[in-house]
Amino acid sequence: MPDPLEVRFVPLDRTPKGTVVVLVGHELAMAASGKSIDRAAGGQILKACKVGRFVGARKSALEVLSPNGVDADRVLLIGLGEAEPALDWVEIGGSVMGQLISRKAKPAAVIGETSEGPVAPADLADLALGAVLRSYSFRKFKTKPSADNDSAAAPGELTVYCRAPEEAAEAFQRRRALAEGVNLARDLVNEPANTLGPVEFAERAQRLADAGVEVEVLDMAQLEALKMQALLAVGQGSARPSRLVVMQWTGSSNRKAKPIAFVGKGVVFDTGGISMKPAKGMEDMKGDMAGAACVTGLMLALAKRKAAVNAVGIIGLVENMPSGTAMRPGDIIGSMSGQTIEVLNTDAEGRLVLADALWYVQERFKPKAIVDLATLTGAIMVALGKEHAGLFSNNDRLAGWLKEAGDATGERLWRMPMDTAYDKELDSKNADMKNIGGAYGGSITAAHFLKRFIQDTAWAHLDIAGVAMASNRTETNESWGSGFGVRLLDRLVTDHYEG
């Protein structure tokens, strides 16, 4: 893992060295500190703004190099724009870091003040979160720094000058835990399958024990004893054995309280199996474990911030390969639930993995609610593009909470329909169900397949195929693997399951 950005909060009275970021509102609205820097520089800063036609528009920036009369090497003005719509401090932190990286500015500092006065400690902590998220890059296999490897140029530390540094630092604690979770998820998604197979992934999950998570890794013999025949069928073509990992964080004051459960699809590589995928773009299928990565990152974040919740994370880790031992189209397999499945397409494998993981979590933990995440279908990208993940649920309240958490964090969800007409498409002549529906609505029939393994628990399924990998770059993410879902579900827990 690359060294994370170090953030320090210090009192406003010290003089910044290196690059100092000054936040500027609409029509050059500047805080007292910004004005005093300009005064010290003999008006050079505001003059540069005029020349550069910088007026503080949102996301705009202007730099003044080695201004006279101030200690800083560079003053970097960053526009906040108008007060409406409300400022998103995580985004601001991301764009500040983006500007610092593109200028290779280090050391770097931000003055936590606007024309409205000191920025609230929680907002500064959000800014720092955005900066940490933006400064992530996947460098594990780079033996030397390179131009496309931007955040090698990231400042190793960011100093935030502010009115109430202790409060900001305190507020930042839980955000740093969250950022660690997001960045762990990104690391796992970005890592290729040759070095991150089911066994290696399980080993990574085991490291969460250091943070106080209880981790169990179920091996082949245990999975067979549990009759997880659907999950095992997916892995049976691979030379590498399958695993199921159970992560438990017990943070509630009532240690016996029923947990909220998170279940992730962890197909470390999806060739499609015998129903093989075309070669073009197949390398992206190293990210077919993004659901599992999110669950692992989330469990780390919850533990690191000592969330007052009982949470369980379950990830099914398999590799979907074609071989002499692989499952075939037409095969009829069992499942832990006892239901039989006719596999008409071996590329519809994620749902087979989840079927057993979902059944297991209900049998063992009787959770209050279950949220599963999976890069489940290409069809969800056809429906929603890369802006929203698909949300499917049997429970309006849970769905509403998730939608709100998505809007609050920017990890947005769009609810998709579920009803028996879609479910019928899965009926099979030869077994209890088929693993695919008809030609259309593929993400919906996939969700209905999962629903057949849900008893009467509140459940939501997030199809994250469009948002978790090869996703749109944002102010807070430059990485191929976005870490989608960690912030969303941390928010869900904070708002509805803690205490």
Ligand code: BES
């Ligand atoms: N892992 C894929 C879905 C996927 C596709 C994720 C592209 C990210 C990008 C999944 O296992 C799959 O192959 N789904 C099939 C289902 C079909 C065979 C019913 C699909 O979407 O084509």
Ligand code: MN
């Ligand atoms: Mn597949």
Ligand code: ZN
């Ligand atoms: Zn898949």
